[in-house]
Every structure is written in C-alpha cells, then in structure tokens.
Amino acid sequence: MFKLLWNIYKKQIKKHMILKVGWKGEEVKALQAKLGLVADGNFGPGTEKAIKEWQTKNGLTADGIIGPSSLEKLGLGASPAVIKEDVVIPKGGPINLEKLKGHIPEAVIVQIPTVMEKFQINTPLRLAHFLAQCGHESGGFKATQENLNYSADGLKKIFPKYFPGNIAESYARNPEKIASKVYGGRMGNGGEETKEGYKFRGRGYIQLTGKENYTSFAKSIGEDTVANPDLVATKYALASAGWFFSKNGLNAIADKGADDATVTSVTKRVNGGTIGLPDRIKHFKEYYHLLA
Numbered sequence: 001m002f003k004l005l006w007n008i009y010k011k012q013i014k015k016h017m018i019l020k021v022g023w024k025g026e027e028v029k030a031l032q033a034k035l036g037l038v039a040d041g042n043f044g045p046g047t048e049k050a051i052k053e054w055q056t057k058n059g060l061t062a063d064g065i066i067g068p069s070s071l072e073k074l075g076l077g078a079s080p081a082v083i084k085e086d087v088v089i090p091k092g093g094p095i096n097l098e099k100l101k102g103h104i105p106e107a108v109i110v111q112i113p114t115v116m117e118k119f120q121i122n123t124p125l126r127l128a129h130f131l132a133q134c135g136h137e138s139g140g141f142k143a144t145q146e147n148l149n150y151s152a153d154g155l156k157k158i159f160p161k162y163f164p165g166n167i168a169e170s171y172a173r174n175p176e177k178i179a180s181k182v183y184g185g186r187m188g189n190g191g192e193e194t195k196e197g198y199k200f201r202g203r204g205y206i207q208l209t210g211k212e213n214y215t216s217f218a219k220s221i222g223e224d225t226v227a228n229p230d231l232v233a234t235k236y237a238l239a240s241a242g243w244f245f246s247k248n249g250l251n252a253i254a255d256k257g258a259d260d261a262t263v264t265s266v267t268k269r270v271n272g273g274t275i276g277l278p279d280r281i282k283h284f285k286e287y288y289h290l291l292a
Contacts, residue, residue, distance in 0.1 A: 019031060019043060019065070019066040019067075020043065020048075020064065020065045020066070021043055021044065021047075021048050021064065022043060023043040024041055024042050024043065026041065028041045028042065028047070029041040031043075031047075031066060032047060035050055035051070035054060048064035049064070051064050051065075051066060052064045055070060058073050061118075065117055067113065067114070067116075067117030067118075095116075095123075095124055095127065095291055096291075097109055097112055097113070099290040099291065100112075100131075100287070100290060100291075103286065103290065104131065104141060104287075105141050108141050108238060111238045111239070112127070112238070114239070115238050115239055115241075115242035116242075118239070118242065119242035119243060119246035119251075120246060121245060121246070123255075124288065124291035124292045125254055125258060125288065126251050126254045126255065127287070127291055128258075128284055128287040128288035128291050128292070129250070129253075129254035129263065129266050129284060130241070130242070130245050130250070130254070131283070132263065132266075132280050132281075132283035132284035132286075132287055133206060133241075133245070133266060133267070133270050133280060133283075134205035134206055134238070134241050135283040135287075136276050136280045136283055137205060137207055137241075137270070138205045138237075141205065144205065144233040144234070144237045145201065145202065145203045145233045146179075146201050146202030146203070146207055146209070147175075148175035148178045148179050148201065149173055149175055150172065150178060151173065152169045152171075152172040153168075154172075155168040155172060155178065156168050159178075159182055162181055162182050163181075175198070175201075176195065176198045178198075179197045179198035180192045180193075180194075180195045180196075180197040180198045181197065182197060183196075183197030183198075183200065183201065183209065183210060184196065184197040185197075186210070187200070187209060187210025187211065187212050187213065188200075188210050188211035188212030188213075188215065189210055189211050196211055199211075199229055200213075200214050200229055203229065203230070203232035203233040203237070203240070204232045204233060204236065204237045204238075204239075204240035204241050204244075205237050205238055205240070205241040206240070206241035206244045206245065206270060208232050208240040208241075211226065213244075214226050214229055214232070216243075216247070217232070217236075217240055217243050220243050221236065221239060221243075223236075225240075244270075248269055248270075249269070250266055250270070253265050253266050253269060254266060258284075258288055260281055263277070263280055263281045263284050264277060266280075267280050
C-alpha cells in the first residue's frame, strides 16, 4: 500500500509544488505515510504540527508547509532550481502558473514556487500584485540591476537633492560616482568615498538597495550577498524581490483587494511614490486575470 501511495505522490509532485493545511487526497496520504503519521489524506492541524516538528529537526523553516526545500530534504530530488512546475497549491486552492507562459519569461516562472513558499506570496491576489511590481520595476523582467547612466539634466531631475547647481556635470554618465554619492552614508552604506553606494546599488526585480538590505537578505537565504552582491542580480533577482515584498508588509496590503487603490498603496511602498502607476495597474490586471 505504501509503495503504491508513494509512487502516486512522486507523480503528483511533478504537478504540485506545495502541500499545506486544507489539502486532501492521495498526495497527502503518501506524505503522511512517509512521516509515520496516520494516512487519512486530510492535511489538518495534526499533520501540520508533525511537519513543523520534522522541519525543526531538519533545520528547515518550521512553517508547516511542504514545499521545494522540504521535498528536497525528504529525498525526493525536487530541487527548486531545476523543477519546472505548473501548479502551486496554496491554502485557498491551486494557482496555475502555466497560464503565465507567454506573459512572463519561463526562466522567471520556474522560480515562482520557491518564492511563493518562502515569502508567503501564496494567493492569486498577492502573486498578481507582486509580479506587477516586479514587471514594472524590471522593464518586463529584463533588467536585474539599476541603470545609473544619467546625464547631468537627468541627475538634476531625478536626484535634485544630491546634485544642486552645476555639481551634476562632474558626475554625469558615471554610474559608480553617481551611486556612491546618492546612496553613500545611508542604508548601512559607508560614505561616498567608500563606494559602497555603488557596491550595494539596486539589483533584482525590485531593486534591493543598500548594505543593510543586502545583509538582511543574505541571512534570509543563507548565502553571502554582501561579499557577492552580484548574486542578487544573477541568481536571486526574484527571491530578493520576494524578500522585499514580505519584509515591507506588502502581502497584507495586497490582501486588501484588486482595485486601483490597492495597487497604488503597494506602489507607494515599493517606489516611495507613484511613478509608473498606470503601467503597474496594467500589469496587475493582466496577471490577476490569468491567476484568479
């Protein structure tokens, strides 16, 4: 019986990246059997408690959710870096990521399940808000680091506080100097002369910026993005955005609804203002229509 259930589970896991409270069925039975529980197929509080205990013992985040990291620890060979999954199962039901194909690069889609699990971006509403912000900030998931190649006029317009008078002329078209001045002495960065403002410039799909944020993100993922900041652009573009989204309370804001006012509230937290709001609203409506 166990072997049969286990084979079913391994087949189903190719479709479903996340198991959590509220799920019922053969997949849950197989999981319960694997963990030595009564295999009734009902993922309730008892199963969640047992999973949290197992996760704690195995050095995982004890959230009671069986996702990519837990699957890998169980020896299923389900590495989130290589699995191309189509369906994620949050508490409220399945989210079909297959529908995003043609709208978001597939290289991004395959990262979504891991980010959903780790940062609780786990409802169609949250995910649509998240992807809308990422899509706008990255120019359609194309840019993974901040473009700081400003002209003198551009500097005066975008950063008037830092470039009064004619000072902008000596910084124009020099991204290293620009970032070192604009970001130096804040967000955990050393002064302009240290060039840490440039080292920890915006990277990722929601522009992770500043040494403090790089340090906190490094602790979250267990990899040193302070010593290797380019990893945020090359390996963790989506994960860093997910970390920012979660850390700044954007899941709770996203839960307020699918109206333009909510997109505006999310945008203000991400952008500090409402730059590009119409495009963000357009992206949100597109993704929410696909996911809801």
